[in-house]
Amino acid sequence: MSLRNRGVLRWGDQVRFEGVAYTVTGLSGVLVRLADPQGESRAVLLPQLMADSDFAILTGGASRLGSSLRGLDGFPDRVVEQARWWEHHLVEVISGLPPEASLDAVPRPDYDPTTHSLAEREAAKADELTRLGFKVSPRTLKRRRQRYETEGLVGLVDRRVSSGTGPGAGNADPRLVEAIGQVLSEAKSASTRTVAFALWRTGEILREKYGEGIVPMPSRATFYRLFELLSQGQHVAGTARARKSLASRPEGPFDMLTVCRPGEVVEIDSTPLDVLVLLPDGVPGRVEMTGMVDLATRTITAAVLRPTTKSVDASLLLAKTVTPEPMRPGWTEALRMSRSVLPHQRLLTLDERLAGAAAKPVIVPEVIVCDHGKAFISQNFRSACRMLGIDFQPAHEGTPTDKPHIERTLGSVASMFAQFVSGYVGRSSEHRGDVDEKRLWSLLELQELLDEWIVAKWQNRKHDELRDPATPGRAFSPNEKYAALVEASGYVPVALTSNDYIELLPATWRAVNSYGIRISRRTYDCPELNPFRRQRSGVAARKNLWEIHHDPYDVSRIWVRNHWDGGGWITVGWTHLRSAPMPFGEMAWDHARQQLPDQGRASTEEEIAEAVAALLRKASAGPEGSRDDGKLTRRDRRVAARTKATSSRNRLPLPEPPTTPPEETAAEDDHTLAKVIPLGVFDPFEEAKKRW
Incomplete structure (x- = not known):
């Protein structure tokens, strides 16, 4: 009997106690419930059971069929019979004997636990069943055996x-x-x-x-x-x-991360924007939107558009997150931070730049959660996080549920903003219409529209996840939630200094020439560069070039490091800034935009709603003058362009102005034909004489 002692007592085991064979029907602490062959049950303490001189574990799982029938309620009889058939073979593999074996039975040679391992017994059983016409592999038999040992007979049923x-x-x-x-x-x-x-x-x-x-x-x-x-x-x-x-969804109910202060957890991700834009080379194309969202307030701390997201773009996004959002020319005064629900006066004492900031809070992240995109796990982005003291937390690979908030936020931007923009192509090719005749915004112009929409619409929109636990009927906007959490948690954001912001910008190395510095076919110059023109920087590792930092989303200026005097920064402006609609696109330099009256009164929901409506109308109409009114086809525009180019090279002299007054000329146009001047006949002999 010793070979049947498995060392572990489980429900369904057959034991011998006081000379009677019992079946274990329940285990609770040190209390064991037994059932005799007649169905009578009794409860025995485990020490009393083990101390009995006649105690022995006769078979493991021999009576599991009867004890687990309650779990098979609702299954068809044929399915239960099939499970019993599997149990007969699995019990023989586990213990060496089938369930109905007598107490003095001995295992068959291929299933003797004393001479064969469990894997060998499984292989023998698989061969036996295959010979009987039931093709089964040892691996499948092992899985069924494991389910049976864990769940009993019901584990053998799907x-x-x-x-x-x-x-x-x-x-x-x-x-x-x-x-x-x-x-x-x-x-x-x-x-x-x-x-x-x-x-x-x-x-x-x-x-x-x-x-x-x-x-x-x-x-x-x-x-x-x-x-x-x-x-x-x-x-x-x-x-x-x-x-x-x-x-990829986890089993069981979704867990919820509880945050209590702004910046405690911030998520970052990128996704293609479903809008065609004019890229810097003038070719229409798609761009990617990279954004960051704060879990506590659902604030979009920053969002940038790039043809392809790179590590420097992620670092720049981090820099924009921890610096105030400036008011742009053309924005309505209702979007100022001073006229919002944000604690402007209190924050102004910490950072004077907030005096001209837009109504979007400055949030310094404590933890950043991102996926395994190359831009986010790059050394550049990690170094930026380390410089700011931010914990970098990559999500599990292929698990978007680790950062669901930014996934949903980027989807909301697509549904609430992108579809209103001229050049919207839909989320897939099946939803794409005819966008060839649409007027397209440039990359910088669309970035300006997105920044304004975030401040005007998103930050003032009631969010379902920002509800007061005490009064769930009321929802807060991101700006309102930020103001409430500042009062509750004592959160004080310390924004970056100007030098810290410049350090996070993308860097390049250029020479300082007589005309200044040229980056992306733009020339930058200022009087402060006079001592450095055509001079070496002293950085031999960089071929004595000068370190230059630039903001891809603000082409109005660059910053040159002064390698000669302590490594400070020299701000250099774009030479054509006054003559070109940059850096914030055409709208930034539209000084004819009508301003709202009564600039001193508090901002209201009506003003903000009007600003959002005007923004969406402008985004939907497209930029003025970028394309024609849609009456001409693409072929017509191509023919017109080629004709214009040809006529500009072979332009005839303008006719003399008429001697008659305009009124008389207009009256005669309907009755008098123009004078026909015949062309002369070409005479080669006369032309030859002219040369001499």
Whole structure:
């Protein structure tokens, strides 16, 4: 009997106590509940049971069938019978004897635990079942054995076969249901296919596991109904993106991260913006939007547009987050921080730059959560976080649920802003219309519109996640939540100094020439560069060039490090700044924009709503003069452009002004034809004489 003593007492085990064979029906602490063959039960303390001189564990799991039948309620009889059949073979693999074996029975040679390991017994059982016509691999047998040891008899039944509530499979063969489950598992990361492929793949799985014709396939209509029932909510015939998103969701209820102060946790991510823009070379193209959102206030601390997000863009985004958002020319006065709910007077004592700031709070992150994009895990971005004392926390790979707030925020920007912009292409090719004739904004102009929309719309919009726990009927805007948390948590943001901001900007190395410095075909110059023109910087590692930092989103100025005198910064302006609509696009230099009256009164929701409406109307109309009114086709515009270019090179002299007054000329135009001047005949001999 010693070979049957497994050393662990579990429910369903058969034990001998006081000369009677009992079945363990329950375990609770040191209390063991036993049932005799007649069904009578008794409770015994575990020390008393173990101290009995006749005590022995006879079989492990021999009586699990009877004790686990309550878990099989609702299953078809054929399914229960199939589970019993599997239990008969698995118990022999585990203990060496089948469940119905007598007390004096001995194991068969291939299943003796004293001479064969568990893996060898599983292999022997797999060979035996295959010879009987049930093709099964040792690996499959091992999985069933593990489920049986963990859950008992009910572990041998596919739960989807239940005929009770939920997506049951009725009287379907459990082997067929298991094969369909494997097909559904394979479809999570595969391309979208039809149900016809699932029908074929299911047949292949059944043939590989059990052999040809062992498990009958249902009719096509029956399989379609069963597949629809088992694949409910898995988007098998939908988009691959939806399936991957569902597969990456954690089991159980979603956890919620609790934050109590601004900047405690900030998430960053990038996504393509569904808008065509004019790139710097004049070619229409898509851009990426990289943004950061604060979990405590749902504030979009910064958002930038770039053709492709790079590490310097992520660092620049971090710099924009910790510096005040300046008011731009053309913005309505209702967007000033001084006229918002933000604690402007208190913050103004900490940073004088807030005097001209827009109504968006300055938030210094404590923890930044990002994915494994190259721009975010780069050494450049990590160094920027380390310089500011920010904890860098990458999310798990392929787990967007680790940063769901920025995922949803970027989606909201697409639905609330991008679709109002001229050149919107939709979220996919199926939703794209005719955008070839639309007027497109330049990259800098669209960046300006996005900045204004964040300040005007997003920061003043009531957010469902910003509700007062005591009065859940009231929702706060990001600006209101920031003001409330500042009062509650005593949060005091310490914004970057100007030198800190410049240090975070992208760097390049250039020579200081006689005309100044040229970056991206723009020339920058100022009198402060006079001592450094055509001079060496002294940095031999950089070929004696000068270190220059620039803001890709503000081309009005650059900063040159003074390597000769302590490494300070020299601000150098763009030479054509006064003649070109830069750096904030055409709208920044539109001084004819009508201002709101009564600039001194407090900002109201009506003013902000009007500003947002005007912004969306302008974004939808597109820039003035960028394209024609849409009456000409693309071919017409091409022909007109070529004709204009040709006529400009071969332009005839302008005619003499008329001698008659304009009124008389206009009156005669309807009756008098113009004088015809015939062309002379070309005479080569006369032309030859002129040369002499």
